[in-house]
Amino acid sequence: MNLSHIVVSVPAMSTLQNPGSDIPKPEYPRxxxxxxxxxxxxxxWQFEIDSGDSGLHRGLLDRDLTGEITVPFAPETELSGIGNTDYLEVVWYRRSVEVPADWSGRRVLLHFGAVxxxxxxxxxxxEVGRHRGGFSSFTFEISAALRQAQGATATIVVRARDPREAIQARGKQSLNFFNQDCHYTRTTGIWQTVWLEAVPQDYIKSLKITPQLASNSFLVETALSANRTNSSVKITISDQDGTVAEQTVRADLDLAPVTQLSMTADRVRPWSPEDPHLYDVVVELVSGDDSVDRVTSYAGLRSVSLDGKQIKINGKPVFQRLVLDQGYWPESLMTSPxxxxxxxxxxxxxxxxxxGARLHQKVFEERFYYHADRLGYLVWGEFGDWGVGGYGPVEDHQQPTQSVITQWLEVVSRDYNHPSLIGWCPTNETWQPLMDKITVLDDVTRGMFLATKAADHSRPVLDASGYSHRVPETDVYDSHDYEQEPDKFAANQAGLAQDKPYTNDWNGRTISLPYTGQPYFVSEFGGIWWNPDRTNVQGTDRNESWGYGDRVVDEEGFQERFAGLTAALLDDPNMFGYCYTQLTDVFQEENGIYRFDRSEKLDVSRVRAAQLRPAAYEK
Known part of the structure; x- marks a missing residue:
């Protein structure tokens, strides 16, 4: 793969926010x-911590709250203006907003990126709505509440419950008071953008855009709020030279009209990491001769296919040099500053x-995918499933809530259209020995896999990253291998050539169904423990410094180990990629290529050179 178009130097921080904006993260979030x-x-916003979950009884719904917070940053963060990292099991928000006068007669939608x-x-x-899940976006219509108040003021009150002992998907958020190992400071309440939107009485609810490279076309499914007589949907796809394809379809028959838009061969420009070309898309809901609703979008024409042990992009094997990205920042935790x-x-x-990256144990803000789309950056989407329980050797009371699959389907639906997203991974490091009876783990893993496949036929699905593979027809197979000695690491992985790849176990017991020849990669490795500012970590508490294996003594040791580990995978013609742990240090976990504040930690050019040697997979 040719990455010569990428600048080698570490870029300076640039400003992409709207000029003159005095609110955080002012960009359009979708x-x-x-x-x-x-x-x-x-x-x-007004803000108050409700330690006993008695706020509704104490009248918090009807009065001003005692403090203030800067949304969308969680109260545990510095940028929120609060920085309280104690257990915050219930929090309240309140804000009054004047709805613009020219929105009169239209529906008003209240969107939350994540709470x-x-x-x-x-x-x-x-009450206008309820939602369970800390990673998925959701929307409530508030038109009726505005009408009943007979005014244009919307006083919005949000209560977020985040009980510490609950069985829930929490990703890497620590259950202990302190951070430890690979568990970090908790996030409570609103942590992505909140916004209002005006839409017509009949409007376009969502778009599902599927690229079909084999036929040089896009399949566009337009979900509508209603199907009126004499209505239609008009879709226009264009590039820098003008209209590429245009189609109009009746909108009075199907709740979600489906349209195939084909383009001539001379206008076909596939999306790829080398050329991340995006087409502009405009969709209009038309009634008679009048445009009722109009939305703008974009799309990339690319394919993802499976061929034996290969995953191909646009029909070609592309070795995936991925990095584990956990998406945390010192001043803002899971929210980008x-x-x-x-x-x-x-x-x-x-x-x-x-x-590219494996987006790990967190659902990223949608604008991350937008930037990945335009920069040609490959990503695997993952759910933050840690915490749902039911995965250990003794299930006891640990039962995953029924909302896990619901939340994951919300995520898949939201991010479906992004061309940079080339695979799904619903769960991570589920571990439980194969037992004589079917377990909760089997049900949840299969349920998450089937739900993903039903929602998206266009991407491969990995049933679980590392450890317990319990779906025999999973599209992809993998392992996590944190062996630090390159020779031993290569020996671990050598069996793939005989269809006997390295698999994770639990205390020597089998935890996965057999490998059946799927595309295979090591989806976590490395994690080289090193902080150039620490001269001695002997006896260091694990909530102060932590990493995998023995800590290297200097940068030369890091570079040699990194080059040796990556070479073992780059030289394997049966390995379609890898995912190195990780992009940055995160609090006490000191195994990043960069420091937690994104400053330079080592000679990045050597890391780059070690990776850009030709991969046997692509030859």
Whole structure:
């Protein structure tokens, strides 16, 4: 793969926010479905911690709250203005917003990028919706609450419950008071952008855009709020030279009209890491001769296919040099401090020689995928399933909540259109020996896999990253291998040539169904423990410094180990890729290519050179 177009130097932070904006993260949060009439609600909200979950009884719904917070940053973060890292099991938010006068007669939608974990929302004293899940986006219509109040003021009250002992998907958030090992400071409440949007009475609810490279076309499914007589959907795809394809389809028959838009061969420009070309897409809902609703979007024409042990992009094997990206920042935890910070992480990764990332134990802000789309950065989407329980050797009371699959389907639906997203991984490091009876792990793993396949036929699905593979027809097979000696690591992985790849076990017991020849990669390795500022870590508490294996003594030791480990995988013609742990240090976990604050930690050019040697897989 040719990565010569990527700048080697570490880029400086750039500003991508709207000029003159005085609110945090002012960018339009949903690039795949844009309208002009929207109102960003980030900024100052009233805030109060409700330690006993008695706030509803104490009247918090009807009065001003005692403090203030900067949304969308969680109260545990510095940028929120609070920085309280204690257990915050229930928090309340309140803000009054003047709805623009020219929105009169239209529906008003209230969008939340993400709120952790169980959310109830009231507008003008009326409950408008509930949502469970800390990683997925959700929307409530508040038109009725505005009408009943007979005014244009929306007083929004949000209660977020995040009980520490609950069985819930929490990703890498620590259950202990302190951070430890690979568990980090918790996130509570609102942590992604909140915004209002005006839509017509009949409107376009969502778009599902599927690239079909084999036929030089896009399949566009337009979900509508209603199907009126004499209505139609008009879709226009264009590039820098003008219209590429255009089609109009009746909208009075099917709730979600499906349209195939074909283009001539001379206008075909596939999306790839080397050439991340994006087409502009405009979709209009038309009634008679009038345009009722209009949204803008974009799409990339690319394919992902399986051929034996290969995963091909646009029909060609592309070795996936992935890095584990956990998406944490010192000052803002799971929320990026700015849109520029999202861009910078991609640029830092590319500068180090990676061509993509496994987005680990967290659902990233949608704008991350937008930047990955335009920069040609490959990503695997993952759910933050740690914490749902039911995965250990003794299940006891640990039962995953039924909302896990619901939340994951919300994620798959939201991110479906992004061409940079080339695979799904619903769960991570599930571990449980194969038992005589079917277990909760079997049910959950298969349920998550089947739900993903039902929602998306266009991408491969890995049933679980590392450890317990319990779906025999999983599209991809993998392992996690943190062996630090390159020779031993190569020996571990040598069996793939005989269809006997390295697999994880649990205390020597088998935890996976057999490998059956799928594309295979090591989806976690390395994790080389090194901090150049520490001269001695002997006896260091694990919540202060932690990494995998023996700590290297200097940068030369790091570089030699990194080059040796990556060479073992680059030289394997049956290995379609790898994922190195990890892009940055995260709190006490000191195994990143960069420091936690994204500053330089080592000679990145050597890391890049080690990775950009030719891969046997692509020859």
């Amino acid at each position: 690039p795949q479905l844009q309208r002009p009439d929207w109102l960003n609600l980030n900024g100052t 952790d974990h169980d959310t109830t929302v009231w507008v003008n004293g009326q 700015s849109d520029a910070a999202l861009v910078r992480d991609i640029e830092l990764s590319l500068a180090a020689g990676f061509n």
